[in-house]
Amino acid sequence: MEVVAGKPLRVQSLAQAGLANVPSQFIQPPETRPGSWGETPDSRIPVIDLFLFDPQHSDDVRRNLRQYCSEWGAFQVRNHGVPQRLLDDMRRTGLSFFNDCPMSERSKYFCDPNSAASEGYGSRMLVKDDSVLDWRDYFDHHSLPLSRRNPTRWPDFPPNYREVVTEYSDQMNSLAQKLLGLMSKSLGLSSSCIEKAIEEVYQNITISYYPPCPQPELTLGLQAHSDIGAITLLIQDDVGGLQVLKDGKWINVQPLSDAIVVILADQTEIITNGKYRSAEHRAITNANRARLSVATFHEPAKTRKISPAAELLNNNSSLPRYREVVYGEYVSSWYTKGPEGKRNVDALLLVH
Template identity: 30%
Template sequence: MDQHIQDLKEFDDQKTGVKGLVDSGIAKIPKIFICPPKNHHQTINPIDGMIKSPLKLPIINLDGFDQKGDGGRRAEIVDEIRRAMETWGFFQLVNHGVPAAVLADLLRSTKEFQEQPQEEKMEYYSRDHTRKVKYYSTGDLYLTKTAQWKDTLSFDFEDTTKMELESLPQICREEIGVYINSLNDLKNVLSELISEALGLGSDHLESLECLKIRRLLCHYYPPCPEPDLTMGILKHSDPYFLTILLQDHIPGFQVFHDNQWLDVPPLEGSLLINGGDMLQLITNGKFKSVEHRVIAGRVGPRISAACFLYPNGKNQIKPYGPLKELVSADNPPKYRETSFSEYVQYYASRGLGAAKALDHHFQFTNKTNGK
């Protein structure tokens, strides 16, 4: 067995994650965490970890979204979302309706899970994709062959209205359930507003059944002794339709915009919204799915929770393509039809850090006739 693969396996078999390395008191990171030079922080100063730039991610205030007609804010909010998704693919959302206490409880309970004695959480450590609840370090560890500086607690939900809470770790069971169910109203609002931002009826995305809450990843980024040599998460776009991200007060999240990596400073009480590859596909490129990453830092732990929205059940194998309402002779289809299941399978085969899967395999080369 190749020595590097053996080292990856030895780390994985310990089932203690990055947190276990930090607890052991290491002063230098193991070689399996050292990223290739192309993934290094480049012009980022690893001390403060951020690029200084006047560009800032759009902040959208959802207050008044239900006010229609003259004097209402809905049309203004829809226009802000349209511009953000066309230009950035991301926006920060405030006054979104999810109580601050619910956000705080999720972050706290995620931290408590990761910081409990190792033997209490090792039973959840797994790479079995059929398990609904699992804990692991670097999801594509053996594909990218580079460990990333984070541990993750992952949940897959069949039906968020009838969650089987007993399958969740007791230390964060109630908090996870409350948070996920609190997002149901928000994802319905986002579905309406994004539909309208596309110039379609407010129920259009709902009719496609593509925005169902399916997965929650709770990430834990321990402080890193050599943050300039590794990454929290390698660059990637999301393969889903929409992502709702909660992050704590510690910086590290960055988006690729205008040919540079830009810091997204934490904004207390906000949620970060971004379109995924499948949203870019069905909007024929009108709304962007943008690469992003998390840099490692000396300060931590940093906590975040990413909730992914995508089809459920049989809708995972039905074909999705550019919406007919958004294509024309002057704007022919840019992407071929694909099912969510097919797309995710191809995406997963490439690993994080690779060229964007949507552009690499699903984009038409002849955009004049869609063939």
């Protein structure tokens, strides 16, 4: 990323400069560009009605969860209990930071350029200097546990920014707990099984802004990867661009203003011994319109050891398919080597 007056130049600034061609560091190799794999633009990922967690519908919900967690690793949920007002406020607030907040104010929150996943306003995700860059800017918030949550590190523009993010954090955490409980029960386990394996939840909220791109056929807003934690809850605007890999084809995740996208991450795949899979996904760019998404990541503490749940192995008399890993070591490997699809979790597979 170029540096101007000692500060990194954001992708949004490049887009606003009116470039006809993207800089070379954003150009994907031919095999990872949009269109290089099979794509099915008319297909859609599944949508589950949670019926506001009404017990009368719990059997149907668990049945759908079991199918989509094992076959897709990603789906959308409706009637999830998070107020529509809050979803709209979160999108509006995030967009206002990128579009209405002066750069002089935004620059106060620049990430540490030498530290992966540091809190604040950034563009670069990986430590590797030779990695292809994503066509994306973002603001990352450390929101849980409460000892990490310091709203003074977050923007105060627009004026209700910090209040909206705080409420959103709490609502997403509550929904993640409910979904993990239902997922555990859908496997015939105690409702607390997956949550106990994770132990204390660490939550990050990342608002991603994808500016219009002059050459969307050469770039990605976010390269293909599976998330490293336990579960990700995501909302997007009406532009679209999120895709999930299914059976070798990229499937669009249709924008639904009232829905939340659920993406299973690598630690859940390990805990469920591969019965549930993490979803490989990416974001494509758009030549004419900017796009916004808000991803809420839930993951274990860095010191937590993750392995297939003993309850699952005992109940099914099956061997573990994944070796135990310290989560912090897994995170370091991901940020150092790069995501490369699901390569990181696949490296933990045991051969029996």
